[in-house]
Amino acid sequence: MDKKICVFCGSGCGNKKIYSEITEKFAGEIVKNNLTLVYGGGNIGLMGKLSDAVLKKGGHAIGVIPEFLYNLNLGNKKANELKIVKNMHERKKTMYELSDYFVALPGGIGTLEELLEIFTWQQLSLHSKPCAVANIEGYFDGLLDFLDKSVNNGFMKHEHLDNLIIEDNYDKIIPKLMSYKITHVSKI
Numbered sequence: 001m002d003k004k005i006c007v008f009c010g011s012g013c014g015n016k017k018i019y020s021e022i023t024e025k026f027a028g029e030i031v032k033n034n035l036t037l038v039y040g041g042g043n044i045g046l047m048g049k050l051s052d053a054v055l056k057k058g059g060h061a062i063g064v065i066p067e068f069l070y071n072l073n074l075g076n077k078k079a080n081e082l083k084i085v086k087n088m089h090e091r092k093k094t095m096y097e098l099s100d101y102f103v104a105l106p107g108g109i110g111t112l113e114e115l116l117e118i119f120t121w122q123q124l125s126l127h128s129k130p131c132a133v134a135n136i137e138g139y140f141d142g143l144l145d146f147l148d149k150s151v152n153n154g155f156m157k158h159e160h161l162d163n164l165i166i167e168d169n170y171d172k173i174i175p176k177l178m179s180y181k182i183t184h185v186s187k188i
Helices: 017-032 045-056 088-098 109-123 141-152 158-162 170-179
Strands: 004-008 036-039 061-066 081-085 101-104 131-134 164-167
Touching: 004 017, 004 088, 004 109, 017 045, 017 170, 036 045, 036 088, 045 061, 061 088, 081 088, 088 109, 101 109, 101 170, 109 131, 131 170, 141 158, 158 164, 164 170
Parallel strands: 004 036, 004 101, 036 061, 061 081, 101 131, 131 164
Antiparallel strands: none
8 A cells, every 4th residue: 555644844935945955855755765745735835846846756746725725826736636625624634534644844834733733633642643843954943842841841741742753854754754653642
C-alpha cells in the first residue's frame, strides 16, 4: 500500500530564502522514499513550491482545498489529484484520513492550527500517526518553548510531548517518521 505524508506549510514563502530551499529539498525526500504528498492544495507559497517540486521529481501529489479558495484560483491544477471540499474543517479531516504521517514546515497560523489539531488528536489517543516539526533555522523555537512550558506547568504530560518528532535536518525527518512508534498514555 502506498504511504502518504501530509505536509502543513505556508501559503506564503516567508522572508528567508532557506524556507523555499528546504521545502524543495524536502520534496526530493518525499519522492526518494516513495511517499505520496498530501497537502493543502494551494499553488502559491511553500505549498505551491512543495507540490511543484514533488511533481517535477516524478512524485505523486494530492491537494485538498476548500471550495472558496479554489474559486479564487488558488488550487494547484497540476496536482495528480485535487480534492475540492466544502470548508476548512473538511479539508483537515480529509487530509487526516488520507495520511499516514504529518510534518509541519514553516508557515503561519494556519500551519500551526493544522499541526496542533493533529497533535492534539494523537495526545487523546485518537490516532497513532507520527507527527513531526521541521524546525528550519529554529523557526518553531517559540512553539517548542511554549510546549515545554505546558509540560513544566502541568498542562501536558512529558510523554505526550516526546511523541512529537522535532528535527532541524530535513533529510532526517522521513526516516524518523517511518520508524516511530507512538507511546500512548492517558491524558488524565
